[in-house]
Amino acid sequence: MCDESRSAAAPGLHPDSVGGAVLVVGAGEAGSRVAGALASRGAPVVVLSPDGSPGVELPPLSKKLFAESLTLTAHSVDPAAADSGPGHAVSGGSSVALLQGAAVELDLDTRSVRLDTGEWVHGSAIVIATGSAARILDIELPGGPAFTLHSAADAQAIREHLAALRSGSAQDTPVDIGIIGSGFLALELARGAVDAGHTATVHLNGPRPLPRLSAPLSDAVMALHESAGVRFVPHSTPVDYVARDFWITAVGAQAATDFAGRGVQRTSAGALLTDAHLRVLAAGGAPLEAVYAIGDCGQVAHGPMAAYGPQESEPVAASQGEWLGRCLGAASNHAESPGPAEPDPSEHVEPGHSAPTAAWSDLPWHWSFQGPVRVFTAGMSAAASQGEPVVLGDLATGSGQVALFASEADDAPLVGVETLGPPKPHLAARRLLASGTVPTRAQVSAPDFDLVVASRLAGSGHVRA
Template structure:
């Protein structure tokens, strides 16, 4: 460790979108002390979203880097790749590494992310059964896709459907098993979920709703999947997308409060004021959800990282940034602003039959979320409407003659 980084400074554990943004924001916000980023992945930090889209489609021979090759040096950031944090001594304010080193800190940012939930059914350990989250996962999948003919995807969330669309585009036979009654059930409204179900079916995906996985069969390598209905689906490859669990072991072992994530307050501090948590691993009080939430998105990761940097520098405030998400599933780009909740009133705008529409979600007569399919202008307008708390009724949202961009613009000028 060099002399500068042997002094106490800010240590960031995690090199994903949240971790790298936290380090960058500390510098751009004026922090002059040592900044160390500890990354357990041996590769330089890379973008994860393309791994289930462009990378598997063969568009990129290498992963897209999160920052340029000179970024760390230019920002005086000590980037430690291929090194794991194994413990936190909160009394001495040091982070223990698997190299045997101890890194001192004045503030610690946990950006440890999340890990794929694994299948626990019989046969889950067979070759050919894969998760998809890291570059290593994507590389293994890419190596096997060339020889595959029949793929079973377990889970119809964003990752599962993105992969399914990519596999269909390569001409593979694809079956998707989803135990819930509709795809993306926890993330989108029934209107949007049902539309995507029909769209994937029309593209040739064998989408089985209300049907989970019972077991994988094969000798050494997977040969078939048997579902909870007893149906058997031949498979050369199985991709598992049944959600993720936050990486909280480091925080929990250090005595920090953990509850479906590392528990933080509105300024993103944990139960120890010197330790903050951001991104997929953080459970925070969301003003948009109205309850404590843990969000898995690039936007939330980067916005929370910026906020944490300002908190460390004494510019503490509540984190209130509007959440937004996106998913590219073959020819359909889904963009979401805000958070839908079961029971919200919905109205559609546009033409679902043409694959270009938006669903406006209202709660207590207020616009809380907009889900847009191949309507990027709607998405940008929705963010302005929700952020500005612009009064809008369901009847207005459903009226194609009303220019919502003009409504949003007028409200911005008035504000």
Template sequence: MSGAAGGAGTGAAGGEPRRVVVVGASLAGLRAAEALRAGGFGGELTLVGAEPHPPYDRPPLSKQQLASEDPAGSTDLPVPAGLGAEWLLGTPAVALDPDGRTVKLADGQELGWDGLVIATGSSARGWHGPVPAGVHTLRGRDDALALRAELRPGRRLLVVGAGFLGGEIAATARSRGLEVTLVEAAEQPLARAVGAEAGGYLAELHRASGIELRTGVTVTAFRGDPGLTGAVLSDGTELPLDAAVLALGAVPNTGWLEGSGLALDGEVGCDAALRVLRADGSVLPGVVAAGDVVRWPHPLAGGARVALGHWTNAVEQAAAAAHTLLRPGEPEPFTGVPSFWSDLHGVKVRSVGLPAFADEARVVEHDLPGRRLEVSYHRAGALVGALTVNRVGRLAGYRRELQEVLLGAAG
């Protein structure tokens, strides 16, 4: 298959597409490609990836990949032998022409399509200015390998941001014998995501594991030129350091879509069936999206558009988006129950639903010495989420109840 534009066929608006381009070759892109083939798509299939690596799993990067000396290939995602796709890796997309139905790549190629899956994911949010060598972010495999080289016993590490990623990095570094300081601007880790009750519990876990957790403060400056020597906090504290990690959240990769006329509000705006919307709110035929880059209306949030950067969401959305692309006349609302997990300090943190949209958190069990926690989340009295620590089995009932809510909303 050549990279020339044109020959895109009748388009998904008039039936099943004949040539599909998937922009994004990570988890969501790979799963979308697999779902297209499983759904009977027999046409030309191209996957475009900004990274030079084949698809790999990201959750292990902040845990197993940092904790061991295993080769990077241990995180590879298996690609079915019969996928029958052309891979264009290390060649990011730079522009989309929705009317001409082309995607322009950084090397000048233009790919024609009549079906398009946008699955470009997100990138690590960086610092607001220059930083010395030794200040890292963690999003991709190469980031993990660079950070792992810094994690040597006795070294002093600062982790900026106590969300799930920051917490996992801090826990892994502490398990490797580093002196770890974890800084969080809010009063508790993950307060906005899971509330003060669960956030306070996780704070105690960090401290019990020997991490110096500082909440309600930010980093105002890094010291060192060219290499990192320390950082200054907003309360005036100066920390001597050997390395630092910025865990400040993620930024959706939508820059290549600027000027395309799509609905962009941080993420790519979609309808309930994951069909991409134009800026005027109309559906763009033949274009769907999946994964971190998507913002779509969710019943558990009262119909508000949400964006979720979780592994399970990417997998389930990819399958749903592929179905929508192959059956344009039969759009079905995406009704997956959101879920995420985190493993840190030897405990399993699991959640379902949308705890961040609750107006009430009910603590069912709180046992710090026994390392157990169960919290349910409610909005206007109705269940919208749940979180457990080392109580995985208790999530099944919550998941069933949330699924019933979503199916009722879809019906």
């Protein structure tokens, strides 16, 4: 978390440079969180959104796509606002303005963004929170049309096509859906379709789904879905594709950062590389002054959080947005006051989160609800760990954990935990990993080891779900 008692709380943002509004490019999870944190501290904020409105919460799109109704919840860019329409600014002390326009160019020298309207908007700081867009599979698929699912408009298009298919036949006739992808989204869609009475075939790129997770957990999840009727085609290639009523491709996403130009460093997926303070790295490697990237469009490349690799999840986007908003808000308050910013008395360090620090360092975690199958991750991924994982519980029953370690050595520390089933062990894992006192491979491998008990011994307190 950000230490608001520091006089220079926002790295790269000097007190004499914060006379104008912070410019937040994007109104999704990360953008709305940073705007909300700034607004709660009275700092001026301009939020850019392509359609002039906040984005919607994305998780329900995949989990409820095949339900009878799909309720979409818009993000709030200003907790004090009753209205979030285009150009909205709240009186009575609030300082948020929502501006319609898509970013098409970034001028790093002047910290300005050109919109598709031709207008240039300047910010005392720029926070890039543009998220990502679905990758399009460049192949013609047999049978019905192909969709992606990365927005409310995508969800509406799929639901309308599904309704059209069913209107011409008996309502209980299953629709045959082909899904291409191996990640969380593909499994959420497949299980949702089967539970709604349709057939779903998932074409995998490798031997099992969820390639970034451990083999024991991935195999268990695959078996649970197969028992419910989901079909899998491992090592699938285009020759395995047969005509379906329609397709959904879930083959990853590309960060929406083209507008940032060539003067910045990116990953192969388009994410902007940042330092430990979430400042965007220039092409030469130095962090840019008061230009940040958070959420799916950024990836930490320096500091201890760099070891965690890509973190494309709603909890991480929310954490980075809130942390950066507090830092920028503290710097803004400092610029307007002759003395250091007073810490907000409502701020506190929650168990399961890092202590106040000069860099973002919250423990990364993720969740995926695939019908009744619940998957949680905390800490480093299986791909970033070393040696054989240790399985706790009986994954075949849908309840257990997989412990991940820094090396194959017996004294290697625990670095990550995957959980299948109820959230209690996951919350315990987050508390344990964030405590700074983690067990070793030898300790976790002991027959009497209990992760929940170990987390209580490491420290007590509530971990927010």
